[in-house]
Amino acid sequence: MRHQHCCMPSVKHILCAATLSLAAALPAAAQEFKLGVVTFLSGQAAGPFGIPAKNAAEITVDAINAGALPAPYNKKGIAGMPVKMILVDENGGPSKQVTEYRNLVERDKADAVIGYVSSGDCLAIAPVADELKKLTILFDCGAPRVFEEKDYKYVFRTRPHGAMDNVAAARYVADILPNVKKVNGINQNYAWGQDSWEDFTKSMAKLKPGVEVGTSQMPKLGAGTYSSEISALLLNDAQLVHSSFWGADLESFIQQAKARGLYDKQLLVLTAGEPSMFRLANEIPDGAVIGARGPFGVFAPDNALNRWFRDAYQKKFDSPPSYASYVMSQAILGLKAAAEKAMAKNPKPSGEDIVTALEKLEFEAPSGTVKMSLAKGHQAVQENAIGRFKLQGGKATIVDVKRYPPECVNPPEGTTAAKWIEAGFPGAKC
Amino acid sequence: MLRDRSTLALAIVMVALVVAGPFLPAWLRFVGTVALANALAVLGLLLLIRTGLVSFGQGLYYCIGGYAAGVGGKDLGLTDAFALLALGIVASGIISAILGLLLCRYREIFFAMFSMAFSMILYGLLSKSQKLGSTDGFNVVTPTFLGYAPDGANVKVWVFGLAVVLAFGVGIVLHQHLRSGMGYASEAVRDNEIRVEYLGVSAQYVVWWKYVLAAVLAALGGGIQALASGHVGPEMAYWTTSGEFVFIALLGGTAHVGAIISAAVIFEFIKTWVTQISPYTWQMFLGIVLLVIIMFLPKGLWSLLARMRRAS
Amino acid sequence: MQTLIAIVVDGVIYASWLFIVAAGLTLVYGVMRILNLAHGSLYAIGAYAGASAVVWYFARNYPVAGSYALLVIAAIVSGALVGLLVERGLLRLMYGRDEVVMVLVTYGVLLILEDAIKLVFGVEAYTAFQPYEKMGRTSIGGMTFATYDLALVAVSIVVALALWWGVNRTKQGKLLLAVIADREMATALGINVTRVFIVTFVIGSVLGALAGALTAPAIAVAPGLGVEVIVLAFAVVVTGGLGSIEGALVGALIIGIARAAAVHLWPQVELFVIYGVMALVLAVRPQGLFARAGARKI
Incomplete structure (x- = not known):
């Protein structure tokens, strides 16, 4: 009987948590922009890519919320709302990522998802993003296949392919x-x-x-x-x-x-x-x-955004940002640029408005100008x-x-x- | 009495889930589909475990099932879900029939490691084949159902329904099977092979059959997984996939098919739950949950239920 | 001809590395019947401990020679500590369970240790190249090799000899053999099996950590290290015969040479040559090369 007592809480706990997260998903907190961020927090790719990207996401989102970015990004928030980041570990393979992506969008009601270092994950996520009609930016994966095999409406890649x-x-x-x-x-x-x-x-x-x-x-x-x-x-x-x-x-x-x-x-x-x-x-x-892998890191041009980025990163993490940091920051800035372009037409832009605005967009990033010119405006070149x-x-x-x-x-x-x-x-x- | 009750219960849950399918939140439905796909592979494993064999290579056939569905859509132009799954059944049936001839001579940890070796060889082969997308894998077609093509999100409702029917259907058949002569023969093989041989049953023949059946079930699971997530990749054959299946079997306990299905569902939920509450240390949480279960529920979650039933 | 020399030397170097990695695994299985998946984590812990100790050491400009001793000390301390913790804190509670269940227990330990390593050491790679670099190069048959790699071959031979001597020529080793042969009988004869288990597991863990610590100067130590190693070690141990030290040695040599041959002659198959060799050996000798066939239940 003693055994029963010690295990019951763990099972109950799990069920409780499942119900709680279900309940939490129901009332949509409207006044913040929920941004799902998926990158490697464990495994081999965490050190060189995942964590530098996560770090860049943190400083970029913090600066956006504080309105501390140089022009043209000096307005607070994305689409007028403060950004709330939901972090997910990319480790575990494409099938697990599809599950987690669906959880992010359908359970946690993310307004947009930025993520994926691994090309296998990008490939698996893209059709799901279109199915769920959710703006999704692939920030780092390289395989050209992603957009060569199929056109997507809600999926973008804000870095050049490999x-x-x-x-x-x-x-x-x-x-x-x-x-x-x-x-x-x-x-x-x-x-x-x-x-x-x-x-x-x-x-x-x-x-x-x-x-x-x-x-x-x-x-x-x-x-x-x-x-x-x-x-x-x-x-x-x-x-x-x-x-x-x-x-x-x-x-x-x-x-x-x-x-x-x-x-x-x-x-x-x-x-x-x-x-x-x-x-x-x-x-x-x-x-x-x-x-x-592009004009990042030492190859990045000398502009106001890059100076801000390098200083802020160095100050907070005591190391220079790597290319994964650059591409993460530019994915978030691309999203912000698109949201602001959409706001010119509609002060409260919908996800669809932002998607339309991001197509064929040209925006500035710490790495210089990014042109969304390939794959019908969904794939960046630099x-x-x-x-x-x-x-x-x-x-x-x-x-x-x-x-x-x-x-x-x-x-x-x-x-x-x-x-x-x-x-x-x-x-x-x- | 008990047998009928179990069959009835499985049938009732199956019907209830199929009916509830369209009304579930989409993410929950998806997690459920993945869980049931895994459940199919673990039901196959259950067959082997009842025979006293633990395969660390169910991933091999899980992967074959997935790739068969993928290739059927990509290169053969098939879209029908049943045809795609059938392709996996045929492929896994043929391959397991051949490998089974070799593997049925092995027992214990050697069976486990040998089956893993084959799985890892497939992983290696797929990782080299650029035509099949190498380690990135490739995307699977949107399935149709006997000529009916549901639109958009409804496809996933159908895949869920298919997963429910297959997992529970297989569960019911398996439940009957384990109580048949052949079913008891396998437990006898587990307990004492030589005595089985004296009784005029070939132990190797029993093992071979179970191996092939287990392979086909894993392929079904892999096929469902491919249709649900829309993507296949070689990591389906990696040893950690097979390890997860063994874990699920252990979590549920091998006493009952219902235990396996519940364990698959619970495992999938634990996995997404730990990912959500602790993105940095979800593996550690998973490990702790695993150890707690092994320590306090050595015969799986089913033993908890059985104990409660006895207590009442 | 040069290719042949390269295959032999590369093969032996790789085999010596495989052997050190696999020795602890096979020892623990032989005595305790635990196929320890967490062995890879001990390798990783040893590598991290070794690398951080060396980084600390060279930051103080101490002489190079001491760093080699430091690597070994780091391995012994970290391996013994973690091994003791795992055995006393967890495995002790699980003895007597099915072999497969024990595999899963160690899988749980592996998952926990992977994240624990991340929490302690972070995700940034550790580089401690000095001990590797300072040993310089050696030329064999017109090819240059890193002296450190060749030195590892010597270390590996020493480890093999020490294990052989410890098991076959000491009193403790005889007790160990008795436990391997028949655990119940050994207990009945008054052998303290608990102590034998603790000592075995700690030695196995130290060997795993030693493999990691000795590899550390050649590589950048980063997360995910342990998971990569464990499957390789398994292949070696199963090929040689589970629980057999001689088996691990021969298994490592066969796999090492086969892999080196693949790299030089047919790089395309490198990825599965190891499993291919393992499958081939098992097909011919179902118990592996050196294991005794178990008695059948009657």
Whole structure:
């Protein structure tokens, strides 16, 4: 009998909580804008992406509620209402995310959802967003597929998709190594790594016909130790190693490759290297090619918004914002810009009004101008920038920066990224 | 008496849920659909556990069921929910019939690990296949029902109804089955294989059959999950998915099919509940809930009910 | 030829890492019949403890040599502490339950420890490269390898020898063997099984933490580390035969070499070569390479 007593509360508790949350969902608190924010709070992607994005969401929302942002965002709130953030962990896979998304929209009555680092999650969420007719901004995932396979009405992506990372990297490599003959690659064995390598090699083949592939290593995501892979890279004497590694995997690889002397022989091309650059200033070799997946972080332009963003972030979290922070902040600002545009027509804009306003919108962000120009106005394009690492006076810096205008590294409307690369970048304006 | 009461109770709950379906809040209905999809996979596991085998590889067939539904829509142009589910049944039936020949020789932890190995191999294969979206997976068509195409949100009502009918229907059949000769044979295999063989029943044959049936049920669950969430990905075959199924079975206890279905529902709710109350440490909460259940309810939630019934 | 040398050396390096990771797991299973899913978390705890100790150490500009000792100390302290806590605080209450139930108990521990690690160490990666870097490079057959990786091979051999000696040549080890052979009989003979269990679990935990701490200087220590490792360790242990130390050694070697061969010759299959080897071995030897077949119930 004693047992029964100790367990009953736990079961009852669960049932109670379920009923309570049901009850809480019923009266809609009208006077605040409920913003669902979904990003990795646990797991591998939390450190490099999830938490920096969550941090950026916090400072951006706080500044919006205080009316402390520089123009044109100096009005308080979104659509005149203070913003209340509902945070959800993205860990757990697409099926769990679909459930949590539905809970956010239908149970917690979120007015908009901003989220998703993983492309699998983006892909799974998009049709649900259209089904529930809820404005949803994909803030960080890269796969071009999301909008290439289907058009969505309520789904937007306020950052450029991933094809431009590798198109720009290939253009940069073609510039600095005009005689490149052979390339190696090491990418994580999942969709992002596979796509990155394919985009890069196909772009190289167009820019420098006849380029050979030495070896393409595809270790498991989160493998950590790369001793065998580095041997394989060393045995294939290419001029460069392309890698779309990120986070702890990238940092582990950089260290192990350094210890083995890989850099003395092959140039390192890191399409997502920027966030690790400061942490590993003493490990990355001078001259390594570094990207930030867009004009973020060190590549961000010097404007009032960016100055506010960097200061506020540095002050509160004691580290510079990474590209995940930038894209989160710009997703929220895109939403605010759309809401304000909608308010010009209707002082109390509906969700539908904001959706219409966000289509084909051009807005300002810490990373410069964002144009929602692809996928019928639902997919952003931006410029991209690539540079080379240089340790100057003990500090990590980027030199030889080349900027590629949006039309140079993004496919035009009406084609897919893969086809555009395959066809040799028709219509690219560089 | 008791058998009839159980069957009746399952049938009543099934009808009640189908009727209530359209009136439930949409998020609740969705959580329910996912829970019942999982319940199907765990009912398959129940068959194996009754035979004394624990599979850490139900995810293999869950994933096959999901991908069959996905590929059927994407590449074969099918949209009918029943056809998509049937595809999963056929695929999982064939594959499990072959793997079963090998696996029916194994017992205990080796059966568990071996079944997991196959599941992880499928995970690896799917993660490499860019045509099937690699680790991102791909989206599944909106289903129709024997020529009827419900609009918009009503599709999910239908999927829910289908999940209810399948989960409870399978539950009722399984309940009868466990009380049939073959059903008792499996418990005998669990208790003592050699004696079963002396009685003229091949233990390996029993195990093989249970394995195939379990696979088909998991595939049904995976198919429902695919139709409900509209997306499939290789993580359906990852070992943590299979681990969740084992946990649900344990949560409910293997005494009764009703326990399995309730446990699947409760588990899904615990999961979304901990995510909601504690976005940072939901895994820790889940772990604590798990341990509390194991510690105080070693025979699952069903034992709580049985105890209360005895007490009254 | 160079490829062949690379396959052998890489394979041995990877195998030595796999062995240290798997040794504790197989020991705990052999004695306690617990397939400890939380072993991966102990690996992660060891890695975090090692990395943060090294960061602290080098912030004070102490000599490099001491950092290696520090890694081992960090592993022993953190592993023993957490191991003791888990065994005394939880597992003790569950002894006698079904093997599969114990797997789920340790799954619960894994979930709790994953978040606990996050609460203690945060999500930012820890990097403590100095011990790895300062050992320099060694050339074998015209290829450069990190000396630290090669040193791990030596450590792994020492661990294997120590385990073998401890189990087969000491009195405590004989008691352990008695418990493995027949728990009830051992209890009847007056062996303090409780103490054997505590000691075994703590040693297993320390081994897990040691694997993590020794890997820490080569990697960036970040969340999710433990979950990645555990399935690998399982594959090794099952291939070799659950509960067998020799088995873990041979299993690690087979899987290590197979994986290295895949990386060099056919990188496409790297992702499932480990499970492929495991399935192959189980198909031929259902109990794994080194395990005794269990008696059948009559």
